[in-house]
Amino acid sequence: MRLEWLNDILAVAETGSLSEAADRRNLTQSAFSRRIRAIEDYVGVPLFDRGRKPLQMHPTTLRQRDQIAKLADEMQQLVSDLRIGSEASQNRVVFASQHALTTSLTPDLLRWLGTQAPDVYVRLRSANQDECFALLLSRQADLAFVYRATGDAHPIEAAFLETLTLGQDRLIPVFAQDMWGDLNEQYLSGHLPVVAYPRDVFLGQILDKNILPTLNQMVRPVPKVETALTLAAMELAIMGIAVAWVPASLAYRHINNDQLVDLSSTLPSINLDVTAVRVAGSSNKANTLLWQHLLSISNAEMSG
Structure with missing residues:
Protein backbone atom coordinates (compact mmCIF):
# COMPACT_ATOMS: atom_id res chain seq x y z
CA MET A 1 0.00 0.00 0.00
CA GLN A 90 25.97 13.82 4.77
CA ASN A 91 26.87 16.10 7.68
CA ARG A 92 28.37 13.48 9.96
CA VAL A 93 31.98 12.37 10.24
CA VAL A 94 33.61 9.90 12.62
CA PHE A 95 37.23 10.35 13.72
CA ALA A 96 39.33 7.50 15.04
CA SER A 97 42.35 9.08 16.70
CA GLN A 98 45.33 7.87 18.68
CA HIS A 99 45.01 9.06 22.27
CA ALA A 100 47.71 11.73 22.08
CA LEU A 101 46.35 13.14 18.81
CA THR A 102 42.87 13.31 20.29
CA THR A 103 44.26 15.99 22.59
CA SER A 104 46.76 17.74 20.34
CA LEU A 105 45.36 17.59 16.78
CA THR A 106 41.62 17.07 16.71
CA PRO A 107 40.63 20.20 18.71
CA ASP A 108 42.04 22.42 15.93
CA LEU A 109 40.15 20.42 13.30
CA LEU A 110 36.92 20.70 15.25
CA ARG A 111 37.44 24.45 15.60
CA TRP A 112 37.96 24.75 11.82
CA LEU A 113 34.86 22.67 11.09
CA GLY A 114 32.89 24.85 13.47
CA THR A 115 33.70 27.92 11.37
CA GLN A 116 33.39 26.34 7.92
CA ALA A 117 30.55 23.85 8.44
CA PRO A 118 28.74 24.50 11.74
CA ASP A 119 26.08 21.88 10.96
CA VAL A 120 28.61 19.04 10.78
CA TYR A 121 28.34 16.53 13.59
CA VAL A 122 31.59 14.83 14.65
CA ARG A 123 31.93 11.63 16.63
CA LEU A 124 35.41 11.31 18.12
CA ARG A 125 36.73 7.88 19.05
CA SER A 126 40.06 7.77 20.89
CA ALA A 127 41.93 4.48 20.58
CA ASN A 128 45.29 2.78 20.12
CA GLN A 129 46.73 2.74 16.62
CA ASP A 130 45.63 -0.81 15.74
CA GLU A 131 42.12 -0.05 16.96
CA CYS A 132 42.04 3.10 14.82
CA PHE A 133 42.84 1.05 11.72
CA ALA A 134 40.27 -1.57 12.71
CA LEU A 135 37.58 1.10 13.02
CA LEU A 136 38.57 2.55 9.66
CA LEU A 137 38.61 -0.76 7.79
CA SER A 138 35.29 -1.85 9.29
CA ARG A 139 33.75 1.47 8.14
CA GLN A 140 33.01 2.48 11.73
CA ALA A 141 35.21 5.54 11.21
CA ASP A 142 35.61 7.87 8.22
CA LEU A 143 39.09 9.12 9.12
CA ALA A 144 41.94 7.82 11.25
CA PHE A 145 44.56 10.15 12.72
CA VAL A 146 47.64 8.15 13.64
CA TYR A 147 51.38 8.45 14.14
CA ARG A 148 54.11 6.63 12.30
CA ALA A 149 57.84 6.73 12.83
CA THR A 150 59.32 9.06 10.22
CA GLY A 151 60.56 6.96 7.31
CA ASP A 152 58.47 3.91 8.24
CA ALA A 153 55.32 2.68 6.52
CA HIS A 154 52.02 2.21 8.26
CA PRO A 155 51.36 -1.37 9.39
CA ILE A 156 48.54 -1.48 6.84
CA GLU A 157 49.41 -0.36 3.31
CA ALA A 158 46.81 -0.95 0.59
CA ALA A 159 45.71 0.61 -2.68
CA PHE A 160 42.28 1.37 -1.23
CA LEU A 161 43.74 3.54 1.55
CA GLU A 162 44.64 7.21 1.14
CA THR A 163 47.22 8.75 3.48
CA LEU A 164 48.23 12.35 4.09
CA THR A 165 51.15 13.57 6.19
CA LEU A 166 49.90 16.52 8.20
CA GLY A 167 53.00 17.43 10.16
CA GLN A 168 55.80 16.35 12.44
CA ASP A 169 55.94 15.50 16.10
CA ARG A 170 58.65 14.01 18.28
CA LEU A 171 58.56 11.33 20.95
CA ILE A 172 60.59 12.81 23.80
CA PRO A 173 61.55 11.70 27.34
CA VAL A 174 60.09 13.90 30.08
CA PHE A 175 60.23 13.99 33.86
CA ALA A 176 59.08 16.20 36.75
CA GLN A 177 61.01 19.48 36.73
CA ASP A 178 61.15 19.77 40.54
CA MET A 179 62.50 16.21 40.94
CA TRP A 180 65.05 16.26 38.18
CA GLY A 181 67.95 16.29 40.65
CA ASP A 182 66.84 12.98 42.21
CA LEU A 183 66.49 11.46 38.76
CA ASN A 184 69.98 12.59 37.81
CA GLU A 185 71.42 10.81 40.87
CA GLN A 186 69.68 7.59 39.82
CA TYR A 187 70.98 8.02 36.28
CA LEU A 188 74.55 8.50 37.51
CA SER A 189 74.21 5.35 39.63
CA GLY A 190 73.45 3.39 36.45
CA HIS A 191 69.68 2.91 36.39
CA LEU A 192 66.70 4.92 35.20
CA PRO A 193 63.02 4.52 36.21
CA VAL A 194 60.83 4.49 33.09
CA VAL A 195 57.17 4.25 32.15
CA ALA A 196 56.69 1.25 29.85
CA TYR A 197 54.12 0.83 27.12
CA PRO A 198 52.65 -2.60 26.24
CA ARG A 199 54.54 -4.22 23.38
CA ASP A 200 51.36 -4.74 21.37
CA VAL A 201 50.64 -0.98 21.06
CA PHE A 202 52.33 1.49 18.74
CA LEU A 203 54.40 3.38 21.33
CA GLY A 204 55.51 0.12 22.93
CA GLN A 205 56.82 -1.01 19.55
CA ILE A 206 58.54 2.34 19.00
CA LEU A 207 60.25 2.12 22.38
CA ASP A 208 61.40 -1.45 21.74
CA LYS A 209 62.70 -0.71 18.25
CA ASN A 210 63.95 2.86 18.38
CA ILE A 211 64.49 3.97 21.99
CA LEU A 212 65.56 1.07 24.20
CA PRO A 213 68.48 -0.18 22.03
CA THR A 214 70.17 3.22 22.43
CA LEU A 215 69.06 3.68 26.03
CA ASN A 216 70.45 0.29 27.06
CA GLN A 217 73.90 1.43 25.95
CA MET A 218 73.68 4.42 28.29
CA VAL A 219 71.91 3.19 31.44
CA ARG A 220 69.81 0.29 32.73
CA PRO A 221 66.11 1.19 32.29
CA VAL A 222 63.92 0.01 35.18
CA PRO A 223 60.21 -0.18 34.30
CA LYS A 224 58.14 1.22 37.17
CA VAL A 225 54.66 1.09 35.62
CA GLU A 226 53.09 0.11 32.31
CA THR A 227 50.24 1.91 30.56
CA ALA A 228 48.89 2.17 27.02
CA LEU A 229 47.69 5.75 27.61
CA THR A 230 50.09 8.57 26.79
CA LEU A 231 48.14 10.98 28.99
CA ALA A 232 48.56 8.62 31.93
CA ALA A 233 52.27 8.21 31.16
CA MET A 234 52.72 11.98 31.15
CA GLU A 235 50.91 12.34 34.50
CA LEU A 236 53.20 9.70 35.99
CA ALA A 237 56.18 11.72 34.78
CA ILE A 238 54.73 14.91 36.28
CA MET A 239 54.39 13.11 39.61
CA GLY A 240 58.06 12.10 39.44
CA ILE A 241 57.39 8.36 39.33
CA ALA A 242 59.38 7.63 36.19
CA VAL A 243 60.59 9.01 32.88
CA ALA A 244 57.91 8.84 30.17
CA TRP A 245 58.33 9.05 26.41
CA VAL A 246 55.44 11.13 25.10
CA PRO A 247 54.78 13.25 21.98
CA ALA A 248 56.22 16.72 22.32
CA SER A 249 52.89 18.24 21.19
CA LEU A 250 51.29 16.72 24.27
CA ALA A 251 54.01 17.78 26.69
CA TYR A 252 54.98 21.27 25.55
CA ARG A 253 52.51 23.15 27.78
CA HIS A 254 53.76 21.29 30.84
CA ILE A 255 57.34 21.98 29.80
CA ASN A 256 56.59 25.68 29.34
CA ASN A 257 55.01 25.97 32.80
CA ASP A 258 57.96 24.12 34.39
CA GLN A 259 56.07 20.99 35.39
CA LEU A 260 58.14 18.82 33.07
CA VAL A 261 61.68 18.90 31.77
CA ASP A 262 62.56 17.70 28.28
CA LEU A 263 65.41 15.17 28.61
CA SER A 264 65.96 14.61 24.88
CA SER A 265 69.31 16.39 25.01
CA THR A 266 70.55 13.42 27.07
CA LEU A 267 68.17 10.52 26.38
CA PRO A 268 67.11 9.18 22.97
CA SER A 269 64.07 10.51 21.11
CA ILE A 270 62.52 9.91 17.69
CA ASN A 271 60.66 11.89 15.03
CA LEU A 272 57.04 10.99 14.31
CA ASP A 273 54.84 11.79 11.32
CA VAL A 274 51.26 12.87 12.02
CA THR A 275 49.06 11.26 9.37
CA ALA A 276 45.43 11.13 8.27
CA VAL A 277 44.15 7.93 6.64
CA ARG A 278 40.85 7.14 4.95
CA VAL A 279 39.36 4.49 2.67
CA ALA A 280 39.58 5.80 -0.89
CA GLY A 281 36.33 7.10 -2.31
CA SER A 282 34.36 6.68 0.92
CA SER A 283 33.15 10.22 1.49
CA ASN A 284 30.06 12.22 2.27
CA LYS A 285 29.86 16.02 2.12
CA ALA A 286 31.43 16.53 5.54
CA ASN A 287 34.18 14.01 4.87
CA THR A 288 35.00 15.57 1.49
CA LEU A 289 35.16 19.07 2.98
CA LEU A 290 37.46 17.94 5.78
CA TRP A 291 39.69 15.88 3.48
CA GLN A 292 40.21 18.90 1.21
CA HIS A 293 41.26 20.91 4.26
CA LEU A 294 43.65 18.17 5.35
CA LEU A 295 45.05 18.03 1.81
CA SER A 296 45.83 21.73 1.95
CA ILE A 297 47.60 21.21 5.30
CA SER A 298 49.58 18.32 3.83
CA ASN A 299 50.55 20.29 0.73
CA ALA A 300 51.71 23.18 2.88
CA GLU A 301 53.75 20.75 5.01
CA MET A 302 55.37 19.19 1.95
CA SER A 303 56.16 22.54 0.29
CA GLY A 304 57.47 23.95 3.58
Missing part, protein backbone atom coordinates in the same frame (compact mmCIF):
# COMPACT_ATOMS: atom_id res chain seq x y z
CA ARG A 2 1.42 3.35 -1.09
CA LEU A 3 1.34 6.51 0.98
CA GLU A 4 -0.30 8.40 -1.91
CA TRP A 5 -3.08 5.79 -2.04
CA LEU A 6 -3.85 6.24 1.66
CA ASN A 7 -4.05 10.00 1.15
CA ASP A 8 -6.35 9.48 -1.87
CA ILE A 9 -8.76 7.43 0.24
CA LEU A 10 -8.76 10.04 2.98
CA ALA A 11 -9.31 12.86 0.46
CA VAL A 12 -12.48 11.16 -0.84
CA ALA A 13 -13.68 10.44 2.70
CA GLU A 14 -13.17 14.06 3.76
CA THR A 15 -14.71 15.74 0.69
CA GLY A 16 -17.41 13.21 -0.21
CA SER A 17 -16.72 13.95 -3.87
CA LEU A 18 -14.37 12.46 -6.46
CA SER A 19 -14.02 15.80 -8.22
CA GLU A 20 -13.20 17.75 -5.04
CA ALA A 21 -10.83 15.02 -3.91
CA ALA A 22 -9.14 15.12 -7.34
CA ASP A 23 -8.64 18.88 -6.98
CA ARG A 24 -7.18 18.41 -3.51
CA ARG A 25 -4.79 15.76 -4.87
CA ASN A 26 -3.87 17.93 -7.89
CA LEU A 27 -5.14 15.39 -10.43
CA THR A 28 -7.77 15.47 -13.15
CA GLN A 29 -11.00 13.73 -12.18
CA SER A 30 -10.47 10.98 -14.76
CA ALA A 31 -6.90 10.30 -13.56
CA PHE A 32 -8.03 10.32 -9.95
CA SER A 33 -10.92 7.94 -10.69
CA ARG A 34 -8.49 5.53 -12.37
CA ARG A 35 -6.27 5.64 -9.33
CA ILE A 36 -9.17 4.91 -6.97
CA ARG A 37 -10.06 1.93 -9.20
CA ALA A 38 -6.44 0.77 -9.03
CA ILE A 39 -6.55 0.96 -5.22
CA GLU A 40 -9.75 -1.07 -5.12
CA ASP A 41 -8.30 -3.62 -7.56
CA TYR A 42 -5.24 -3.93 -5.31
CA VAL A 43 -7.36 -4.37 -2.16
CA GLY A 44 -9.83 -6.63 -3.92
CA VAL A 45 -13.01 -4.95 -2.65
CA PRO A 46 -14.85 -1.67 -3.38
CA LEU A 47 -14.00 1.02 -0.86
CA PHE A 48 -16.75 3.52 -1.69
CA ASP A 49 -20.50 3.39 -2.35
CA ARG A 50 -20.78 5.18 -5.69
CA GLY A 51 -24.55 4.85 -5.70
CA ARG A 52 -25.01 7.43 -2.97
CA LYS A 53 -24.67 11.18 -3.19
CA PRO A 54 -22.52 12.53 -1.70
CA LEU A 55 -20.07 9.67 -2.18
CA GLN A 56 -19.69 7.63 0.99
CA MET A 57 -17.33 5.00 2.30
CA HIS A 58 -18.48 1.44 2.55
CA PRO A 59 -19.08 0.52 6.21
CA THR A 60 -15.98 -1.68 6.26
CA THR A 61 -13.83 1.17 4.94
CA LEU A 62 -15.44 3.60 7.34
CA ARG A 63 -14.53 1.40 10.32
CA GLN A 64 -10.91 1.49 9.19
CA ARG A 65 -10.79 5.23 8.52
CA ASP A 66 -8.93 6.11 11.73
CA GLN A 67 -6.49 3.26 11.09
CA ILE A 68 -5.92 4.52 7.53
CA ALA A 69 -5.27 8.05 8.83
CA LYS A 70 -2.89 6.75 11.49
CA LEU A 71 -1.02 4.62 8.96
CA ALA A 72 -0.73 7.58 6.56
CA ASP A 73 0.71 9.75 9.35
CA GLU A 74 3.19 7.04 10.35
CA MET A 75 4.31 6.48 6.75
CA GLN A 76 4.73 10.25 6.24
CA GLN A 77 6.79 10.46 9.42
CA LEU A 78 8.91 7.53 8.26
CA VAL A 79 9.58 9.24 4.92
CA SER A 80 10.49 12.45 6.75
CA ASP A 81 12.78 10.62 9.18
CA LEU A 82 14.53 8.81 6.33
CA ARG A 83 15.13 12.08 4.50
CA ILE A 84 16.41 13.78 7.65
CA GLY A 85 18.62 10.78 8.34
CA SER A 86 20.04 10.94 4.84
CA GLU A 87 20.80 14.64 5.21
CA ALA A 88 22.35 14.02 8.63
CA SER A 89 24.57 11.28 7.22
Whole structure:
Protein backbone atom coordinates (compact mmCIF):
# COMPACT_ATOMS: atom_id res chain seq x y z
CA MET A 1 0.00 0.00 0.00
CA ARG A 2 1.42 3.35 -1.09
CA LEU A 3 1.34 6.51 0.98
CA GLU A 4 -0.30 8.40 -1.91
CA TRP A 5 -3.08 5.79 -2.04
CA LEU A 6 -3.85 6.24 1.66
CA ASN A 7 -4.05 10.00 1.15
CA ASP A 8 -6.35 9.48 -1.87
CA ILE A 9 -8.76 7.43 0.24
CA LEU A 10 -8.76 10.04 2.98
CA ALA A 11 -9.31 12.86 0.46
CA VAL A 12 -12.48 11.16 -0.84
CA ALA A 13 -13.68 10.44 2.70
CA GLU A 14 -13.17 14.06 3.76
CA THR A 15 -14.71 15.74 0.69
CA GLY A 16 -17.41 13.21 -0.21
CA SER A 17 -16.72 13.95 -3.87
CA LEU A 18 -14.37 12.46 -6.46
CA SER A 19 -14.02 15.80 -8.22
CA GLU A 20 -13.20 17.75 -5.04
CA ALA A 21 -10.83 15.02 -3.91
CA ALA A 22 -9.14 15.12 -7.34
CA ASP A 23 -8.64 18.88 -6.98
CA ARG A 24 -7.18 18.41 -3.51
CA ARG A 25 -4.79 15.76 -4.87
CA ASN A 26 -3.87 17.93 -7.89
CA LEU A 27 -5.14 15.39 -10.43
CA THR A 28 -7.77 15.47 -13.15
CA GLN A 29 -11.00 13.73 -12.18
CA SER A 30 -10.47 10.98 -14.76
CA ALA A 31 -6.90 10.30 -13.56
CA PHE A 32 -8.03 10.32 -9.95
CA SER A 33 -10.92 7.94 -10.69
CA ARG A 34 -8.49 5.53 -12.37
CA ARG A 35 -6.27 5.64 -9.33
CA ILE A 36 -9.17 4.91 -6.97
CA ARG A 37 -10.06 1.93 -9.20
CA ALA A 38 -6.44 0.77 -9.03
CA ILE A 39 -6.55 0.96 -5.22
CA GLU A 40 -9.75 -1.07 -5.12
CA ASP A 41 -8.30 -3.62 -7.56
CA TYR A 42 -5.24 -3.93 -5.31
CA VAL A 43 -7.36 -4.37 -2.16
CA GLY A 44 -9.83 -6.63 -3.92
CA VAL A 45 -13.01 -4.95 -2.65
CA PRO A 46 -14.85 -1.67 -3.38
CA LEU A 47 -14.00 1.02 -0.86
CA PHE A 48 -16.75 3.52 -1.69
CA ASP A 49 -20.50 3.39 -2.35
CA ARG A 50 -20.78 5.18 -5.69
CA GLY A 51 -24.55 4.85 -5.70
CA ARG A 52 -25.01 7.43 -2.97
CA LYS A 53 -24.67 11.18 -3.19
CA PRO A 54 -22.52 12.53 -1.70
CA LEU A 55 -20.07 9.67 -2.18
CA GLN A 56 -19.69 7.63 0.99
CA MET A 57 -17.33 5.00 2.30
CA HIS A 58 -18.48 1.44 2.55
CA PRO A 59 -19.08 0.52 6.21
CA THR A 60 -15.98 -1.68 6.26
CA THR A 61 -13.83 1.17 4.94
CA LEU A 62 -15.44 3.60 7.34
CA ARG A 63 -14.53 1.40 10.32
CA GLN A 64 -10.91 1.49 9.19
CA ARG A 65 -10.79 5.23 8.52
CA ASP A 66 -8.93 6.11 11.73
CA GLN A 67 -6.49 3.26 11.09
CA ILE A 68 -5.92 4.52 7.53
CA ALA A 69 -5.27 8.05 8.83
CA LYS A 70 -2.89 6.75 11.49
CA LEU A 71 -1.02 4.62 8.96
CA ALA A 72 -0.73 7.58 6.56
CA ASP A 73 0.71 9.75 9.35
CA GLU A 74 3.19 7.04 10.35
CA MET A 75 4.31 6.48 6.75
CA GLN A 76 4.73 10.25 6.24
CA GLN A 77 6.79 10.46 9.42
CA LEU A 78 8.91 7.53 8.26
CA VAL A 79 9.58 9.24 4.92
CA SER A 80 10.49 12.45 6.75
CA ASP A 81 12.78 10.62 9.18
CA LEU A 82 14.53 8.81 6.33
CA ARG A 83 15.13 12.08 4.50
CA ILE A 84 16.41 13.78 7.65
CA GLY A 85 18.62 10.78 8.34
CA SER A 86 20.04 10.94 4.84
CA GLU A 87 20.80 14.64 5.21
CA ALA A 88 22.35 14.02 8.63
CA SER A 89 24.57 11.28 7.22
CA GLN A 90 25.97 13.82 4.77
CA ASN A 91 26.87 16.10 7.68
CA ARG A 92 28.37 13.48 9.96
CA VAL A 93 31.98 12.37 10.24
CA VAL A 94 33.61 9.90 12.62
CA PHE A 95 37.23 10.35 13.72
CA ALA A 96 39.33 7.50 15.04
CA SER A 97 42.35 9.08 16.70
CA GLN A 98 45.33 7.87 18.68
CA HIS A 99 45.01 9.06 22.27
CA ALA A 100 47.71 11.73 22.08
CA LEU A 101 46.35 13.14 18.81
CA THR A 102 42.87 13.31 20.29
CA THR A 103 44.26 15.99 22.59
CA SER A 104 46.76 17.74 20.34
CA LEU A 105 45.36 17.59 16.78
CA THR A 106 41.62 17.07 16.71
CA PRO A 107 40.63 20.20 18.71
CA ASP A 108 42.04 22.42 15.93
CA LEU A 109 40.15 20.42 13.30
CA LEU A 110 36.92 20.70 15.25
CA ARG A 111 37.44 24.45 15.60
CA TRP A 112 37.96 24.75 11.82
CA LEU A 113 34.86 22.67 11.09
CA GLY A 114 32.89 24.85 13.47
CA THR A 115 33.70 27.92 11.37
CA GLN A 116 33.39 26.34 7.92
CA ALA A 117 30.55 23.85 8.44
CA PRO A 118 28.74 24.50 11.74
CA ASP A 119 26.08 21.88 10.96
CA VAL A 120 28.61 19.04 10.78
CA TYR A 121 28.34 16.53 13.59
CA VAL A 122 31.59 14.83 14.65
CA ARG A 123 31.93 11.63 16.63
CA LEU A 124 35.41 11.31 18.12
CA ARG A 125 36.73 7.88 19.05
CA SER A 126 40.06 7.77 20.89
CA ALA A 127 41.93 4.48 20.58
CA ASN A 128 45.29 2.78 20.12
CA GLN A 129 46.73 2.74 16.62
CA ASP A 130 45.63 -0.81 15.74
CA GLU A 131 42.12 -0.05 16.96
CA CYS A 132 42.04 3.10 14.82
CA PHE A 133 42.84 1.05 11.72
CA ALA A 134 40.27 -1.57 12.71
CA LEU A 135 37.58 1.10 13.02
CA LEU A 136 38.57 2.55 9.66
CA LEU A 137 38.61 -0.76 7.79
CA SER A 138 35.29 -1.85 9.29
CA ARG A 139 33.75 1.47 8.14
CA GLN A 140 33.01 2.48 11.73
CA ALA A 141 35.21 5.54 11.21
CA ASP A 142 35.61 7.87 8.22
CA LEU A 143 39.09 9.12 9.12
CA ALA A 144 41.94 7.82 11.25
CA PHE A 145 44.56 10.15 12.72
CA VAL A 146 47.64 8.15 13.64
CA TYR A 147 51.38 8.45 14.14
CA ARG A 148 54.11 6.63 12.30
CA ALA A 149 57.84 6.73 12.83
CA THR A 150 59.32 9.06 10.22
CA GLY A 151 60.56 6.96 7.31
CA ASP A 152 58.47 3.91 8.24
CA ALA A 153 55.32 2.68 6.52
CA HIS A 154 52.02 2.21 8.26
CA PRO A 155 51.36 -1.37 9.39
CA ILE A 156 48.54 -1.48 6.84
CA GLU A 157 49.41 -0.36 3.31
CA ALA A 158 46.81 -0.95 0.59
CA ALA A 159 45.71 0.61 -2.68
CA PHE A 160 42.28 1.37 -1.23
CA LEU A 161 43.74 3.54 1.55
CA GLU A 162 44.64 7.21 1.14
CA THR A 163 47.22 8.75 3.48
CA LEU A 164 48.23 12.35 4.09
CA THR A 165 51.15 13.57 6.19
CA LEU A 166 49.90 16.52 8.20
CA GLY A 167 53.00 17.43 10.16
CA GLN A 168 55.80 16.35 12.44
CA ASP A 169 55.94 15.50 16.10
CA ARG A 170 58.65 14.01 18.28
CA LEU A 171 58.56 11.33 20.95
CA ILE A 172 60.59 12.81 23.80
CA PRO A 173 61.55 11.70 27.34
CA VAL A 174 60.09 13.90 30.08
CA PHE A 175 60.23 13.99 33.86
CA ALA A 176 59.08 16.20 36.75
CA GLN A 177 61.01 19.48 36.73
CA ASP A 178 61.15 19.77 40.54
CA MET A 179 62.50 16.21 40.94
CA TRP A 180 65.05 16.26 38.18
CA GLY A 181 67.95 16.29 40.65
CA ASP A 182 66.84 12.98 42.21
CA LEU A 183 66.49 11.46 38.76
CA ASN A 184 69.98 12.59 37.81
CA GLU A 185 71.42 10.81 40.87
CA GLN A 186 69.68 7.59 39.82
CA TYR A 187 70.98 8.02 36.28
CA LEU A 188 74.55 8.50 37.51
CA SER A 189 74.21 5.35 39.63
CA GLY A 190 73.45 3.39 36.45
CA HIS A 191 69.68 2.91 36.39
CA LEU A 192 66.70 4.92 35.20
CA PRO A 193 63.02 4.52 36.21
CA VAL A 194 60.83 4.49 33.09
CA VAL A 195 57.17 4.25 32.15
CA ALA A 196 56.69 1.25 29.85
CA TYR A 197 54.12 0.83 27.12
CA PRO A 198 52.65 -2.60 26.24
CA ARG A 199 54.54 -4.22 23.38
CA ASP A 200 51.36 -4.74 21.37
CA VAL A 201 50.64 -0.98 21.06
CA PHE A 202 52.33 1.49 18.74
CA LEU A 203 54.40 3.38 21.33
CA GLY A 204 55.51 0.12 22.93
CA GLN A 205 56.82 -1.01 19.55
CA ILE A 206 58.54 2.34 19.00
CA LEU A 207 60.25 2.12 22.38
CA ASP A 208 61.40 -1.45 21.74
CA LYS A 209 62.70 -0.71 18.25
CA ASN A 210 63.95 2.86 18.38
CA ILE A 211 64.49 3.97 21.99
CA LEU A 212 65.56 1.07 24.20
CA PRO A 213 68.48 -0.18 22.03
CA THR A 214 70.17 3.22 22.43
CA LEU A 215 69.06 3.68 26.03
CA ASN A 216 70.45 0.29 27.06
CA GLN A 217 73.90 1.43 25.95
CA MET A 218 73.68 4.42 28.29
CA VAL A 219 71.91 3.19 31.44
CA ARG A 220 69.81 0.29 32.73
CA PRO A 221 66.11 1.19 32.29
CA VAL A 222 63.92 0.01 35.18
CA PRO A 223 60.21 -0.18 34.30
CA LYS A 224 58.14 1.22 37.17
CA VAL A 225 54.66 1.09 35.62
CA GLU A 226 53.09 0.11 32.31
CA THR A 227 50.24 1.91 30.56
CA ALA A 228 48.89 2.17 27.02
CA LEU A 229 47.69 5.75 27.61
CA THR A 230 50.09 8.57 26.79
CA LEU A 231 48.14 10.98 28.99
CA ALA A 232 48.56 8.62 31.93
CA ALA A 233 52.27 8.21 31.16
CA MET A 234 52.72 11.98 31.15
CA GLU A 235 50.91 12.34 34.50
CA LEU A 236 53.20 9.70 35.99
CA ALA A 237 56.18 11.72 34.78
CA ILE A 238 54.73 14.91 36.28
CA MET A 239 54.39 13.11 39.61
CA GLY A 240 58.06 12.10 39.44
CA ILE A 241 57.39 8.36 39.33
CA ALA A 242 59.38 7.63 36.19
CA VAL A 243 60.59 9.01 32.88
CA ALA A 244 57.91 8.84 30.17
CA TRP A 245 58.33 9.05 26.41
CA VAL A 246 55.44 11.13 25.10
CA PRO A 247 54.78 13.25 21.98
CA ALA A 248 56.22 16.72 22.32
CA SER A 249 52.89 18.24 21.19
CA LEU A 250 51.29 16.72 24.27
CA ALA A 251 54.01 17.78 26.69
CA TYR A 252 54.98 21.27 25.55
CA ARG A 253 52.51 23.15 27.78
CA HIS A 254 53.76 21.29 30.84
CA ILE A 255 57.34 21.98 29.80
CA ASN A 256 56.59 25.68 29.34
CA ASN A 257 55.01 25.97 32.80
CA ASP A 258 57.96 24.12 34.39
CA GLN A 259 56.07 20.99 35.39
CA LEU A 260 58.14 18.82 33.07
CA VAL A 261 61.68 18.90 31.77
CA ASP A 262 62.56 17.70 28.28
CA LEU A 263 65.41 15.17 28.61
CA SER A 264 65.96 14.61 24.88
CA SER A 265 69.31 16.39 25.01
CA THR A 266 70.55 13.42 27.07
CA LEU A 267 68.17 10.52 26.38
CA PRO A 268 67.11 9.18 22.97
CA SER A 269 64.07 10.51 21.11
CA ILE A 270 62.52 9.91 17.69
CA ASN A 271 60.66 11.89 15.03
CA LEU A 272 57.04 10.99 14.31
CA ASP A 273 54.84 11.79 11.32
CA VAL A 274 51.26 12.87 12.02
CA THR A 275 49.06 11.26 9.37
CA ALA A 276 45.43 11.13 8.27
CA VAL A 277 44.15 7.93 6.64
CA ARG A 278 40.85 7.14 4.95
CA VAL A 279 39.36 4.49 2.67
CA ALA A 280 39.58 5.80 -0.89
CA GLY A 281 36.33 7.10 -2.31
CA SER A 282 34.36 6.68 0.92
CA SER A 283 33.15 10.22 1.49
CA ASN A 284 30.06 12.22 2.27
CA LYS A 285 29.86 16.02 2.12
CA ALA A 286 31.43 16.53 5.54
CA ASN A 287 34.18 14.01 4.87
CA THR A 288 35.00 15.57 1.49
CA LEU A 289 35.16 19.07 2.98
CA LEU A 290 37.46 17.94 5.78
CA TRP A 291 39.69 15.88 3.48
CA GLN A 292 40.21 18.90 1.21
CA HIS A 293 41.26 20.91 4.26
CA LEU A 294 43.65 18.17 5.35
CA LEU A 295 45.05 18.03 1.81
CA SER A 296 45.83 21.73 1.95
CA ILE A 297 47.60 21.21 5.30
CA SER A 298 49.58 18.32 3.83
CA ASN A 299 50.55 20.29 0.73
CA ALA A 300 51.71 23.18 2.88
CA GLU A 301 53.75 20.75 5.01
CA MET A 302 55.37 19.19 1.95
CA SER A 303 56.16 22.54 0.29
CA GLY A 304 57.47 23.95 3.58
